[in-house]
Amino acid sequence: MTFDRVDVVLEIVKIAVVVGLLLNVVPIMVWVERRGSALIQDRLGPNRVGPFGLIQSMADALKFILKEDVIPLQAHKWLYTLAPMFGLIPALTTIAVVPWGRPFFIPTEIVYGPRVSGVCLIGAAVLAILAIALGGATAKYHRKPNYSKLNFTIGVIVAVSLFLGALALIGVMLGIKTAGAVHLPGGGRLFEPIIADLNVGILLIFALASLGVYGIVTAGWSSANKFSLFGGIRASAQMISYELSLALAAVSALMVAGSLRLTDIVGRQTGYFVLFDTVKIPAWNCFSPAMWLSMIVFIVSAFAETNRLPFDFAEAEAELVAGYHTEYSSMKFAMFFMSEYIAMTTMSALVVTLFFGGWDVPWYNEPPTVTGFLLSAISFLAKVGFLLFVFVWVRWTIPRLKYDILMKIGWKVFLPLAVANIVLVAWFIAMRWI
Amino acid sequence: MIEFAIFFFFAAIAVIFALVVILHRNPVVGALSLVASFFALAVMYVLLDAPFLAALQVIVYAGAIMVLFLFVIMLLNLQHGSEPATRPVQQFLGYAGSAFFGLALVYYLVKYTVLQLPPGPFLSDARAIGVTLFEAYIFPFEMVSILLLAAIVGALLLSGRGARPEVAR
Numbered sequence: 001m002t003f004d005r006v007d008v009v010l011e012i013v014k015i016a017v018v019v020g021l022l023l024n025v026v027p028i029m030v031w032v033e034r035r036g037s038a039l040i041q042d043r044l045g046p047n048r049v050g051p052f053g054l055i056q057s058m059a060d061a062l063k064f065i066l067k068e069d070v071i072p073l074q075a076h077k078w079l080y081t082l083a084p085m086f087g088l089i090p091a092l093t094t095i096a097v098v099p100w101g102r103p104f105f106i107p108t109e110i111v112y113g114p115r116v117s118g119v120c121l122i123g124a125a126v127l128a129i130l131a132i133a134l135g136g137a138t139a140k141y142h143r144k145p146n147y148s149k150l151n152f153t154i155g156v157i158v159a160v161s162l163f164l165g166a167l168a169l170i171g172v173m174l175g176i177k178t179a180g181a182v183h184l185p186g187g188g189r190l191f192e193p194i195i196a197d198l199n200v201g202i203l204l205i206f207a208l209a210s211l212g213v214y215g216i217v218t219a220g221w222s223s224a225n226k227f228s229l230f231g232g233i234r235a236s237a238q239m240i241s242y243e244l245s246l247a248l249a250a251v252s253a254l255m256v257a258g259s260l261r262l263t264d265i266v267g268r269q270t271g272y273f274v275l276f277d278t279v280k281i282p283a284w285n286c287f288s289p290a291m292w293l294s295m296i297v298f299i300v301s302a303f304a305e306t307n308r309l310p311f312d313f314a315e316a317e318a319e320l321v322a323g324y325h326t327e328y329s330s331m332k333f334a335m336f337f338m339s340e341y342i343a344m345t346t347m348s349a350l351v352v353t354l355f356f357g358g359w360d361v362p363w364y365n366e367p368p369t370v371t372g373f374l375l376s377a378i379s380f381l382a383k384v385g386f387l388l389f390v391f392v393w394v395r396w397t398i399p400r401l402k403y404d405i406l407m408k409i410g411w412k413v414f415l416p417l418a419v420a421n422i423v424l425v426a427w428f429i430a431m432r433w434i
Numbered sequence: 435m436i437e438f439a440i441f442f443f444f445a446a447i448a449v450i451f452a453l454v455v456i457l458h459r460n461p462v463v464g465a466l467s468l469v470a471s472f473f474a475l476a477v478m479y480v481l482l483d484a485p486f487l488a489a490l491q492v493i494v495y496a497g498a499i500m501v502l503f504l505f506v507i508m509l510l511n512l513q514h515g516s517e518p519a520t521r522p523v524q525q526f527l528g529y530a531g532s533a534f535f536g537l538a539l540v541y542y543l544v545k546y547t548v549l550q551l552p553p554g555p556f557l558s559d560a561r562a563i564g565v566t567l568f569e570a571y572i573f574p575f576e577m578v579s580i581l582l583l584a585a586i587v588g589a590l591l592l593s594g595r596g597a598r599p600e601v602a603r
Contacts, residue, residue: 076460076462076463078463079462079463079466198485199485199486199559199560200485200486200489200559200560203486203489203490203493203560204485204489206489206493206497207476207489207492207493207496207497208492209497210492210493210496210497210498210501211469211473211492211496211497213497213501214466214469214501214504217501217504217505217508218462218466220508221462221504221508222462229508232508233505233508233509236501236502236504236505236508237505239501240498240501240502240505243497243498260560
């Protein structure tokens with residue numbers, strides 16, 4: 001395989017887009033979590049910084065950076081510092097093998113026309129409206145008592161940058177208009193919206209996900225705090241147990257696709273099941289009865305694997321203060337926070353890829369063009385976003401289980417169910433029903 | 435060229451962390467260094483065009499076995515400095531044994547460096563490994579499974595569940 005300069009640039013663009021999106025999921029999800037929990041518990045939630053408290057997370061992030069970084073005297077300094085990185089790096093890298101859109105042929109040139117100007121003008125208008133709304137809300141809250149200067153500054157900065165973004169879009173449009181047509185260097189080649197299309201993709205995900213536990217375990221041990229240690233020990237046992245049912249539940253989707261490559265698994269789900277020669281159902285794995293059991297096992301195990309309620313024993317605040325990150329402060333604590341939400345996003349992306357058809361738009365055959373790619377990417381993001389909301393929804397609805405119940409259902413219920421479902425899927429495949 | 439750079443970088447990492455495993459006094463640091471060493475070894479598999487083996491190496495050794503090691507170390511709360519003092523004879527035997535092993539390793543490496551690989555593409559994907567394992571090597575495979583099963587049954591027997599009467603809570 002040979003690479004030229006355009007390939008390298010495209011790869012860097014892909015990595016930048018995916019990592020940028022993942023890092024930005026964190027503040028958005030924190031906002032969704034706080035407002036969502038407020039909605040579920042009939043409260044208001046954060047509503048001071050920006051409209052609906054939208055940029056509260058930015059204020060929080062700034063506060064994290066400015067706080068003092070405390071390392072306990074008894075702690076193992078090296079491991080205490082490395083632990084948040086052990087957690088964050090696997091969480092960030094796992095997404096590399098997940099396809100997030102339909103492959104498309106890059107157009108050779110962009111010709112100025114109503115479509116280009118329309119897209120640019122609509123984008124600029126949306127950004128400008130957001131900027132004005134944010135600026136107005138900031139100015140309005142500024143007159144109220146007890147309103148911090150920090151929040152005001154952040155509001156102004158975000159509003160100005162949004163406005164600058166709108167101006168930049170208009171500038172791009174005018175640039176294309178004066179040039180007439182812009183020649184694209186990578187024109188004509190196939191753009192695959194996946195960072196690394198490995199033939200062992202799903203195994204790489206499980207390999208890196210299994211490394212994620214080291215962050216929690218190391219943090220728990222190195223803090224020299226009994227509650228942290230308990231959190232770390234619980235997390236290691238829990239994640240080892242649920243990795244098994246997670247992997248075995250994924251096997252059913254792999255068997256149907258006949259491949260470990262995630263693009264093949266998505267490709268297998270792009271067709272239709274035709275019922276009674278009339279009703280067309282998308283061939284997503286979640287619509288085939290053989291998969292229902294493994295889908296349920298996979299999603300519940302995903303909750304346990306990401307340490308989310310009802311399985312968040314590593315940080316059960318009623319028993320362990322804050323579990324493995326009791327002693328952590330400042331950006332180190334923020335990194336644990338980030339790795340939790342990024343791991344959640346990756347898990348959601350994996351559930352979407354394995355069971356909900358990946359980037360497939362139902363009842364629509366995406367053409368290999370920019371439009372088809374954009375629609376499929378939006379479909380993928382919408383599915384992942386919905387699953388992320390389910391994570392929040394479940395957290396604030398279902399109370400925490402007991403630890404022995406967690407281990408019992410992991411080994412005595414989910415593991416046998418996942419194995420039984422493999423046999424079921426094998427039977428379906430042998431009978432040629434799927 | 436870049437493959438050589440990657441190879442030597444990760445080979446150095448593997449060797450350095452392997453040394454940390456045996457030289458560091460803290461058992462938790464040792465276990466984590468072993469994880470790093472395993473990870474570098476997985477990169478070697480990738481360089482050998484065997485990503486399947488690399489993924490399995492990380493899943494099985496780094497992701498599962500070493501987590502259990504750490505779990506046990508933390509559960510028993512092993513402290514450094516609590517190692518039993520060794521007698522001079524034991525020390526001598528240890529050094530002599532490892533020196534002998536090292537020399538033998540170097541000897542055989544030098545002797546067999548000019549191994550001939552079979553011609554044709556190097557098949558190492560999941561399908562090729564599965565077919566080989568379940569057709570040519572099915573008997574050794576089943577023997578190994580029975581060995582592991584025996585170990586599990588033995589561990590259950592030793593832990594004494596069911597043999598003892600139920601203790602009142």
